[in-house]
Amino acid sequence: MADKVIIAEKLTKRFGDFTAVDAISFEVNRGEIFGFLGANGAGKTTAMRMLSGLSMPTSGKATVAGFDVYRENEKIKRNIGYMSQKFSLYEDLTVRENIRFYAGIYGKSSSFIREKTNSVLQELHLTGEADKLVRSLPLGWKQKLAFSVAIFHEPRLVFLDEPTGGVDPVTRREFWNLIYEAAASGITVFVTTHYMDEAEYCNRVSIMVDGRIDALDTPGGLKRSFNAVSMDEVFLKLARKAVRTAD
Amino acid sequence: MNMTAVSISKIVKRYGKKKAVTTALHGISFEVQQGEIFGLIGPDGAGKTSLFRVLTTLLLAEEGTATVDGFDVVKDYKEIRKRVGYMPGRFSLYQDLTVKENLEFFATIFNTSIEENYDLIKDIYSQIEPFKDRRAGKLSGGMKQKLALSCALIHRPSVLFLDEPTTGVDAVSRKEFWDMLKRLKEQGITILVSTPYMDEAGMCDRVALIQAGRILSIDTPQGIVRQFGKKLLAVKAGQMLPLLQAVKEHVAVADAYPFGEYHHVVMKGDGRQELADYLTKKGFEFELKDAEPDIEDCFMGLMKEE
Structure with missing residues (x-):
């Protein structure tokens, strides 16, 4: 059990008579890079909100980092990291202040923060920029810093919601390098993306259509079962079946 | 007009x-x-x-x-x-x-x-x-x-x-x-x-x-791709990360980066055979083929020139 970081069984969320997430069941292993794909409105965000302890499921079961989503959602929040394209860092705090702020929220000690800040800054080649406002950094650096901040408290699992949207192709690849390193260190990565080439970088990929998980396999396995040459083609074949429209 | x-x-x-x-x-x-x-x-x-x-x-x-x-x-x-x-x-x-x-x-x-x-x-x-x-x-x-x-x-x-x-x-x-x-x-x-x-x-x-x-x-778009001007290869193997590291270290390689299922390899000259021999010697079981550059390859090439 210890190496399953997410276990979801028939997890469901209804808003009134609308079933946003329709009995999804899947497991994510420790250290895995798990791609969570789906068209707009397929239910990805709702599912992620339930798994990160922000939204109560209507029915079904799930544990995240070993904690129950109904009863232990506060513990889930402490044991995960989260980063999205839209919200990541405070622009008018410095690099160092952002790190201290987030690490402090997660209850990390001053000595832990001090030591780890230096090593993170070195890895990102940001030592010279530590006391500059985040606002002054190029977008690519901000995104890489935001990721490091999201895993600074060494969570078991990190949710990345479209982390590379709008980022240039070189930085996008540097960002994926950070993801690989995090996964190699044992952090499980749960990532959404609209870039289909990035789906290839995941160990396994699930594709949601109309609130259900319609496919889940390795990228190679998905291409074989859908008789497709690329993940783009797999995605189009599945997403075109969708009945409901985006929200 | x-x-x-x-x-x-x-x-x-x-x-x-x-x-x-x-x-x-x-x-x-x-x-x-x-x-x-x-x-x-x-x-x-x-x-x-x-x-x-x-x-x-x-x-x-x-x-x-x-x-x-x-x-x-x-x-x-x-x-x-x-x-x-x-x-x-x-x-x-x-x-x-x-x-x-x-x-x-x-x-x-x-x-x-x-x-x-x-x-x-x-x-x-x-x-x-x-x-x-x-x-x-x-x-x-x-x-x-x-x-x-x-x-x-x-x-x-x-x-x-x-x-x-x-x-x-x-x-x-x-x-x-x-x-x-x-x-x-x-x-x-x-x-x-x-x-x-x-x-x-x-x-x-x-x-x-x-x-x-x-x-x-x-x-x-076709014109931009034509201007790419360098030989581009695509390579994949079971272990993608060590493969990328090895490819980057070869002298005939100008640049290499992940590109979906494959890594793209920008060559300095031709050198495809040398690269293949080198990867064989390193013990990789790999697939190596010529690739057509797309706009993203061109964009990265131009960015790195700047």
Whole structure:
């Protein structure tokens, strides 16, 4: 059990008579890079909100980092990291202040923060920029810093919601390098993306259509079962079946 | 007849004052012909929105000149505002008005009516017309986008500016949106569209690749790919990360990076056989083949040259 970081069984969320997430069941292993794909409105965000302890499921079961989503959602929040394209860092705090702020929220000690800040800054080649406002950094650096901040408290699992949207192709690849390193260190990565080439970088990929998980396999396995040459083609074949429209 | 719809000459845009000046556009020049779909392709912060705002007369450039439909963006701004349609990156219609009220509002501002130009928007608007009494704020993302496009078109503009219309939109909806643009082009409207998605370049007649306020290249998508000029290989093996590291260390390799299922390898010269021998000797079981560069390969090549 210890190496399953997410276990979801028939997890469901209804808003009134609308079933946003329709009995999804899947497991994510420790250290895995798990791609969570789906068209707009397929239910990805709702599912992620339930798994990160922000939204109560209507029915079904799930544990995240070993904690129950109904009863232990506060513990889930402490044991995960989260980063999205839209919200990541405070622009008018410095690099160092952002790190201290987030690490402090997660209850990390001053000595832990001090030591780890230096090593993170070195890895990102940001030592010279530590006391500059985040606002002054190029977008690519901000995104890489935001990721490091999201895993600074060494969570078991990190949710990345479209982390590379709008980022240039070189930085996008540097960002994926950070993801690989995090996964190699044992952090499980749960990532959404609209870039289909990035789906290839995941160990396994699930594709949601109309609130259900319609496919889940390795990228190679998905291409074989859908008789497709690329993940783009797999995605189009599945997403075109969708009945409901985006929200 | 080839007519210039948009002409931009040495446009410089700066933000901030004195110590904290950011230069968003470093002297940009190019022309867009009438009836073209012209793509401005680059990441966030490249200057795409600044340029669109200068061209739609919402922002003054510090240096340089530009004309739209033959009118100067500073002197003739009122004329330009009558002639362009602008769909900003952020949804900016009235959330409390219904679909129909929004469209009527924009038609009235431009002294026209929905009926007068219905043929132009029919293809797009008919898809949301069943919801015409719904408030705009209650629409789905895809429907909002269609309403915004209808509003930008209702006065039959000669030039349409679309700022990142497909950002955050899934692959299926993105393809549908580009199909709509192709049909609009057939109506003779010039379209300038910006996007951070490199794979959308192929949908444009010509593209400008833009990065950090500078144009890296302007050409047809095919022309940009032809300019790549280096041999490109694709390689894969069971262990992708060690493979990338090994490939990067070979002397014949100029650059290597992940590219979907494969790694792309930019070669200094030919050297394919040498690379294959080297990988065999290193013990990799690999597949190595020639690859066609795409816009993303070109963009990265140009970025690294800078």
